[in-house]
Amino acid sequence: MRRVLAPLIAAVITPLIAAGALLATGSAASADSYVPVSGAGSSWSSNAVDQWRRNVEQYGMRINYANTGSSDGRNQFKAGTVDFAITEIPYGLKDGGVVDTPPSRGYVYMPIVAGGTAFMYNLTVGGRKVTNLRLSGDVITGIFTGTITSWDDPAIAADNPSLTLPQRKIVPVVRSDGSGSTAQLTTWMAQRHQKAWDAYCQAAGRSTPCGVTSNYPTIPGKGFVAQPNSQGVSGYVAQRGNEGTITYVEYSYALKTGYPVAKVLNDAGYYVEPTASNVAVGLLGATINTDKGSAQYLTQNLTGVYGNTDKRAYPLSSYSYIVVPTSTQNGFTDAKGHTLGAFANYFLCEGQQQAEVLGYSPLPINLVQAGLDQVSKIPGAQDQDVDIKKCNNPTFSADGSNTLAKNAPQPSECDHKGDTQCDRPTGGAAGSPANGGGNGPGTTTSGGTPTKSGSKPGSTSAPTTGTTTKGGGKPGSSAPGADGSTGTTADDGGSTDPTGTGTGVGTGTTVGTVAAPSTGGGPVVCDDETGTCSNVVAMPVETEETGGSGIGPWAVVAACLLAVALVVAPPLVARAAGGSARAGQAGRTRRAGRAGPSAARRAQR
Amino acid sequence: MSATSASTDVPRRLGTRRSWSDRAFRGTLVAGGAAVLAIMGLVGVFLLIRAWSALHRAGWSFFTTAAWEPDSGNFGIAAILVGTILIATVAVSVAVPLALGVALYISEYAPVRLRQPLVSVVDLMAAIPSVVFGLWGFFFLQGHVTGLARWLSTTFGWFPPFSVPGSDPHDPLATATVYTSSTFIAGLVVAMMIAPVVASIMREVFMQAPVGEREGALALGSTRWGVIRRVVLPYGKGGIIGGTMLGLGRALGETIAVYMIISPVFAVQWHVLANGGSSVSSLIALRYGESTPFGTSALMAAGLALFLMTLVVNFAASSVVARSRSGASS
Numbered sequence: 001m002r003r004v005l006a007p008l009i010a011a012v013i014t015p016l017i018a019a020g021a022l023l024a025t026g027s028a029a030s031a032d033s034y035v036p037v038s039g040a041g042s043s044w045s046s047n048a049v050d051q052w053r054r055n056v057e058q059y060g061m062r063i064n065y066a067n068t069g070s071s072d073g074r075n076q077f078k079a080g081t082v083d084f085a086i087t088e089i090p091y092g093l094k095d096g097g098v099v100d101t102p103p104s105r106g107y108v109y110m111p112i113v114a115g116g117t118a119f120m121y122n123l124t125v126g127g128r129k130v131t132n133l134r135l136s137g138d139v140i141t142g143i144f145t146g147t148i149t150s151w152d153d154p155a156i157a158a159d160n161p162s163l164t165l166p167q168r169k170i171v172p173v174v175r176s177d178g179s180g181s182t183a184q185l186t187t188w189m190a191q192r193h194q195k196a197w198d199a200y201c202q203a204a205g206r207s208t209p210c211g212v213t214s215n216y217p218t219i220p221g222k223g224f225v226a227q228p229n230s231q232g233v234s235g236y237v238a239q240r241g242n243e244g245t246i247t248y249v250e251y252s253y254a255l256k257t258g259y260p261v262a263k264v265l266n267d268a269g270y271y272v273e274p275t276a277s278n279v280a281v282g283l284l285g286a287t288i289n290t291d292k293g294s295a296q297y298l299t300q301n302l303t304g305v306y307g308n309t310d311k312r313a314y315p316l317s318s319y320s321y322i323v324v325p326t327s328t329q330n331g332f333t334d335a336k337g338h339t340l341g342a343f344a345n346y347f348l349c350e351g352q353q354q355a356e357v358l359g360y361s362p363l364p365i366n367l368v369q370a371g372l373d374q375v376s377k378i379p380g381a382q383d384q385d386v387d388i389k390k391c392n393n394p395t396f397s398a399d400g401s402n403t404l405a406k407n408a409p410q411p412s413e414c415d416h417k418g419d420t421q422c423d424r425p426t427g428g429a430a431g432s433p434a435n436g437g438g439n440g441p442g443t444t445t446s447g448g449t450p451t452k453s454g455s456k457p458g459s460t461s462a463p464t465t466g467t468t469t470k471g472g473g474k475p476g477s478s479a480p481g482a483d484g485s486t487g488t489t490a491d492d493g494g495s496t497d498p499t500g501t502g503t504g505v506g507t508g509t510t511v512g513t514v515a516a517p518s519t520g521g522g523p524v525v526c527d528d529e530t531g532t533c534s535n536v537v538a539m540p541v542e543t544e545e546t547g548g549s550g551i552g553p554w555a556v557v558a559a560c561l562l563a564v565a566l567v568v569a570p571p572l573v574a575r576a577a578g579g580s581a582r583a584g585q586a587g588r589t590r591r592a593g594r595a596g597p598s599a600a601r602r603a604q605r
Numbered sequence: 606m607s608a609t610s611a612s613t614d615v616p617r618r619l620g621t622r623r624s625w626s627d628r629a630f631r632g633t634l635v636a637g638g639a640a641v642l643a644i645m646g647l648v649g650v651f652l653l654i655r656a657w658s659a660l661h662r663a664g665w666s667f668f669t670t671a672a673w674e675p676d677s678g679n680f681g682i683a684a685i686l687v688g689t690i691l692i693a694t695v696a697v698s699v700a701v702p703l704a705l706g707v708a709l710y711i712s713e714y715a716p717v718r719l720r721q722p723l724v725s726v727v728d729l730m731a732a733i734p735s736v737v738f739g740l741w742g743f744f745f746l747q748g749h750v751t752g753l754a755r756w757l758s759t760t761f762g763w764f765p766p767f768s769v770p771g772s773d774p775h776d777p778l779a780t781a782t783v784y785t786s787s788t789f790i791a792g793l794v795v796a797m798m799i800a801p802v803v804a805s806i807m808r809e810v811f812m813q814a815p816v817g818e819r820e821g822a823l824a825l826g827s828t829r830w831g832v833i834r835r836v837v838l839p840y841g842k843g844g845i846i847g848g849t850m851l852g853l854g855r856a857l858g859e860t861i862a863v864y865m866i867i868s869p870v871f872a873v874q875w876h877v878l879a880n881g882g883s884s885v886s887s888l889i890a891l892r893y894g895e896s897t898p899f900g901t902s903a904l905m906a907a908g909l910a911l912f913l914m915t916l917v918v919n920f921a922a923s924s925v926v927a928r929s930r931s932g933a934s935s
Contacts, residue, residue: 072894098676098897169771171782176869178895205672205679214895220872223771225786225880227868228891232743239748241781567729568722575718 034339038064041073041086042180043230045320047252048113048360049086052347055354063343069229071178071214077323078103080330084340085323086112088180089187090299095213096206102295106326109298110374112347114283114361116274117184117316118261120254120427121246122237123151125166129260131425134159134415136265137315141193143246144172144185145200146222151244159265162421169223173233173247174216176226184318185248187212192306234259251275252359254427261427263415268311270411273426277408279361280395281310282317284405288367298370312408317361326377334380341381348372349391356394364395364402649912656906658899667906673871673888675896675903682907684873688788688883689911692863693856695792695877700800700856701849707800708807712814713833724808731801739862742794747785747866750793754784754878769879786868788882794862799852806851810844811837843926850922854915860886885911 042049046067053063068076070087077085078101090109091102119140123130135143139155142148148155151165175182189197190211201210204217218224225245227233234253237245246262251274254261263271272278285304289296299321306315324340325332348371352362363371368388376382388396397403414422424430623631660667663681670681711723759774761767772783814837822832838845863884869891870881885907892904 068894075895096674096676166778168778169780169782171780177891205674205677207677218870220870220874220881221770223783223880225782225868226870227786228864232865235744236785239744239785241748241751242785243782244780245782564726567726571722571725572718575721 034059034061034342035333035335036062036064037083037336037340037343038066039073039084039086039322040066040068040076040082041323042070042088042320043067044070044088044117044179044181044184044250045086045113045115045360046230047250047256048115048347048351048355048358051354051358052343052351055351056343056346059342059346061339061343063339067229067231069175069177069214070180070183074100074323077107077325080105083325083332083336086320087323088318088320089183089212089214090296090321091323092296093183093212095211096215105329105332107323108326108374108377109296109321109323110344110348110371111298111300111319111363111367112322112371113352113355114279114317114319114363115355115359116251116279116282116314116361117181117188117248117318118251118254118274118427119246119264120234120237120249120257120259120261122240122243122259123165123168123246124243125164129429130163130165131260131427131429132160132421132423133163133260133262133426134265134271134421135262136417137188137192138196140262140264141189141196143170144174144189144248145196146172146219146224147196147200149223159271159417160421161419162423168244171223171225171242171245173225173227173236173245174218175228175230175233176216177228178214179216179230180214180320181230181248181250182216183212183214184316186210186216187302188306188316191303250359251279251427255359256428258428260425260429263426264315265417266311266313266315267307267309268313269417270311271415271417272312272314272411274314274317276356276361276394277404278312278314279317280364280402280405281408282308282313282315283319283361283364284308284310284402285313286317286319288370298367298374311411319363319367324374324378326379328379332379337378337380341375341378341384344375344378344381345372345384345386348375349386349388349393352391352393352395362393362395362404364405365393365397365400368393649909652905652909652912656902656909659902659906662899663903663906671872673892673903675900680903682885682910684871685883685885685888685907686910686914687873687875689857689885689914691788691874691877692792692795692859692867692882692884693853695789696795696799696856696859697849697853699793699796700803700852701845703796704800704804704807704848704852705845707804708811709833709837711804711808712811713829713837724805727801727804727808730797731805733798735798735859736861736865738794738798739865742790742797742862743865746794747790750790751781751784754787754789755781757789758784758878766875766877769876771879783880784878786866786880786882788867788874788877788879791863791866791882791884792856792877794866795856795859798859798862799855802855803848803852806848807841807844810841810848814840843928847922847926850918850925854919854922857911857915857918858886859884860890863887864890 046065049065049067053065056063065086070085070089073082073085074087074091076082078091080103091100093100119135121130121133123133135156136159139148139153139159142153142155149170150167151170152167153170156165157163186197190209194209198208198210200219201213201217202208204219206213206217210217216226218226225236227236230249230253233247234249234257236242237247238257238259251261261273263273265271266282282305285306285308287301287304289299289301291297300319302318305313305317308315322344324344325337328334328337348363348368352368355362365388368391372386372388375384395402395404397406412422414420659675659680662678663670667681669683670679671684672679672681673685674680707727711720711727715723754769755772755774758767758769758772762769769783773779818836818840819832822836827835864887867882867884867887868880869883869888871883874882889904889908892900896904
């Protein structure tokens with residue numbers, strides 16, 4: 001059933017892509033000839049995979065991918081119905097008392113991208129989005145095991161000294177399908193908060209110790225909501241009415257839907273966001289299986305990530321893997337291997353550049369090299385060579401260290417566990433998603449969160465940004481709408497009181513006063529008209545009330561009317577024309593003749 | 606003597622010598638009819654064989670257990686079957702009045718010029734893929750219909766299926782999520798999907814209501830509504846029931862739209878407005894890809910139960926339709 005549905009969904013959503021592919025195939029006829037390959041699996045990493053798929057279409061490669069969940073991907077690969085699978089966890093793990101047996105066909109793992117399992121939430125206070133929530137591991141476990149049920153719980157208040165959260169029910173949104181995201185979260189809970197996790201599991205009717213599972217156990221009546229797929233959970237949380245919801249999903253989904261993510265407390269005592277650099281730092285603690293003889297070669301052990309004591313480390317960072325065949329069976333051919341190999345070479349090398357913008361984190365050089373070695377094991381892919389120096393991977397350096405992690409900015413002191421709390425919005429709430437160019441006035445971006453400390457003018461102006469640009473705001477690629485709204489530049493993130501002397505909201509030409517140019521490293525943008533340069537570390541603020549332009553709904557209505565008219569008009573016209581032609585003969589067509597005088601006139605001529 | 610005359614006095618054998626083409630035609634028809642039965646039987650047999658190991662292990666508890674953890678042996682269809690029926694009930698109770706109105710309007714009230722376009726629009730609606738309905742339901746309808754669900758539950762909460770546990774209408778901070786992903790919303794979306802089918806069957810039957818009886822009623826001074834009540838509806842009763850049953854059959858088996866909207870819970874959920882529900886087909890869609898062989902067997906068993914239930918519904922429908930007057934000459 002699922003296998004039928006997945007292509008169906010793909011067929012509905014990607015007609016344009018298909019059309020593009022056709023054009024591309026036509027134009028690239030002289031290039032390598034590729035055959036289509038298909039895969040299934042993780043929706044955690046599917047935002048990256050989908051981007052890469054689109055990118056390689058220009059080379060005539062046709063990669064079909066159905067993001068039906070890691071468990072489904074592994075099973076389909078095992079059954080031989082797909083050519084590759086993408087999954088967060090390897091085969092062979094015991095889940096619910098059953099071992100996920102490895103496939104009989106030859107296969108190897110290869111990391112594709114890194115990322116952070118983020119906690120995306122939808123919460124408002126006084127009609128304004130909360131965008132700077134911080135959570136410790138205990139609280140997250142409490143939320144997802146049903147012991148912390150209200151947002152005004154003292155444990156949450158302890159994490160968020162400057163927030164007064166409402167007595168609103170917490171609605172944890174979990175995955176209803178077998179999922180790698182669930183596996184990532186439960187691996188972490190099983191290792192770090194075993195007691196709470198086992199107690200919950202037992203209440204849900206699972207045997208303990210529960211350990212890692214791909215199917216999140218739910219207890220009826222607990223108020224948990226289960227949705228299929230990453231799009232399902234993030235889409236559910238992102239529905240405006242669903243306040244009080246929180247889910248676990250890859251960071252890119254939060255960027256895509258424009259919702260904030262919780263900063264998670266790491267072992268160094270800092271609350272960090274799963275940005276590309278923080279994930280890269282966190283994954284410095286990962287242990288990779290380097291035993292080339294092992295079936296689990298290159299798979300990850302994340303214990304060191306969870307306990308990473310770097311101030312910048314995001315604890316729930318992990319790699320996502322592709323499972324590729326090493327033998328030609330189950331319909332896998334050398335020609336398919338050639339395509340898959342070329343695709344793998346693309347995403348291991350060039351594709352990594354885009355990881356950060358999409359909400360993932362690029363692979364470090366050792367994994368890229370190991371991955372490229374694995375590619376040569378794919379039958380038919382041996383003849384390709386990649387110059388690793390030309391990859392422009394942001395993690396690469398001359399000495400082999402991880403540049404991205406090395407240059408990762410230190411967290412502000414306001415992110416330290418204590419009495420202060422940064423105001424800066426997180427996740428998709430921090431700015432426009434990378435693909436949402438021209439996110440100027442009129443878009444509902446959330447602003448500063450109401451704080452206890454009060455109603456200083458600054459709290460309604462743009463909150464300060466820390467030391468990095470977030471939300472995929474690629475340096476130098478700021479949309480014109482953002483240029484004009486570079487209002488408040490406050491001191492470097494360390495303060496809870498943004499010195500909001502300027503209000504750079506609105507028309508795209510207004511330029512706020514630059515109070516104290518930040519040294520924080522945000523991109524400097526100059527306004528064409530006024531020549532004022534400012535450091536773009538703040539975002540325009542629009543409250544919900546003022547947001548939203550009127551054109552959208554009307555366009556939809558017009559489109560609907562057009563569609564109806566297209567259906568209704570032709571028969572009506574035909575009838576009118578036919579009726580007037582017969583007007584002289586039959587009396588009953590008088591009405592028709594009256595309805596279409598122009599048609600009647602035409603008929604007379 | 607008499608015995609021999611009696612033995613020769615047999616009735617004449619009435620045989621028809623069919624021509625070759627006649628026989629070929631009959632053969633084709635018989636083969637077609639038999640193939641339908643055979644395919645259906647084979648589907649049933651296939652499901653039974655694949656479901657056997659699960660059914661054997663679960664025994665009768667398969668029908669009384671609400672949980673769905675096949676790998677630990679704790680599974681049954683009590684919850685999902687109830688959920689399936691509830692979703693179908695909501696769908697039918699929304700779709701049938703709607704479809705009845707549409708069918709009556711098209712067949713009785715609509716200007717002749719509008720009739721054909723309206724028929725096309727209704728048929729077009731039936732052609733919308735269910736995944737589109739699912740997307741619409743999840744991204745659009747759900748956010749907009751929670752207000753209705755809240756009103757229903759606060760106003761009619763005294764009626765047990767409409768009460769929503771965990772909701773407090775006096776709490777301004779109460780979250781709307783308790784009204785989302787519910788049997789009710791899934792049922793609404795399914796209703797949109799079955800309404801065109803039901804409407805087009807009803808309309809077809811209504812339009813066949815004998816002209817003589819219509820005109821007779823009008824001649825006796827009946828109003829248009831009187832004609833509908835006395836002639837069209839009694840005549841079309843079989844069509845109404847048949848269309849409803851067909852819609853019900855489709856609602857029971859609807860998969861992807863339910864899959865996208867519902868938040869699966871494996872406990873008998875009577876509260877149709879409350880978050881959580883389940884249906885057999887959405888469960889199969891959800892778990893099929895990632896199940897162990899035994900889990901797949903359990904899913905097959907659930908599918909078998911749904912198959913048998915749909916079969917019963919359709920047989921009931923056809924027997925009702927067969928006994929009605931629809932299609933008889935007046």
